[in-house]
Amino acid sequence: MVNILGKTIMTLNINGENKEVAAKPSDILLNTLRNELGLTGAKPSCENGDCGSCTILVDGWPIKSCLMLTVEAIGKKIMTVEGLEDAPIQKAFVEKWGFQCGYCTSGFLMVCHALANIHPDANDYVIQEWLQSNICRCTGYEEIKNAIKSIM
Missing domain, CATH: 1.10.150.120 ([2Fe-2S]-binding domain)
Structure with a gap:
């Protein structure tokens, strides 16, 4: 990880691929997925964990991405709806x-x-x-x- 102007470059495993992203320590995973990686399947809605529109899988378990910091995703396997591939x-x-x-x-x-x-x-x-x-x-x-x- 490298700090650049208040952001950290980190590698996340998203839909089976390692992706580098720049995120602040306070960035939520939902925003990183949408704004940094262009994965817009997880939807912002309540942004407090009630509605589930932003649900993704983390190590196979459903997680509301509005409640998870991007930095918490390091070392985890993240799957978004884009990664389902005709499930x-x-x-x-x-x-x-x-x-x-x-x-x-x-x-x-x-x-x-x-x-x-x-x-x-x-x-x-x-x-x-x-x-x-x-x-x-x-x-x-x-x-x-x-x-x-x-x-x-």
Whole structure:
């Protein structure tokens, strides 16, 4: 790491590739992903961890990128929605109408992708618990539940 005018050059593993970014110690990962790396799939919304629109995976687990400092991502494997590369959950969301306006969709895709990997035999209770981490104002969540169930 090198300090340059209040910013530090650091290497992050994003979607399987090492990327150098310049960030201040106070920069949140959401802003670094969007502004420094052009990865705009994680959406800014509440910016306090309530809505889940900015959800990414960190070492395979869903994390709200508005709550994580960029510097905390050093040495971790970060996956954004851009890194899913035709994951089964993406097709399921299309086939089961798991989205409406689309603003929250990337966060839900990341949560559902992680759920399918971590709990491939999840029951309705586990699915509901995991989906509570994200908010959608357009759907009744049934389509999202149907999408995740279709790949399990």
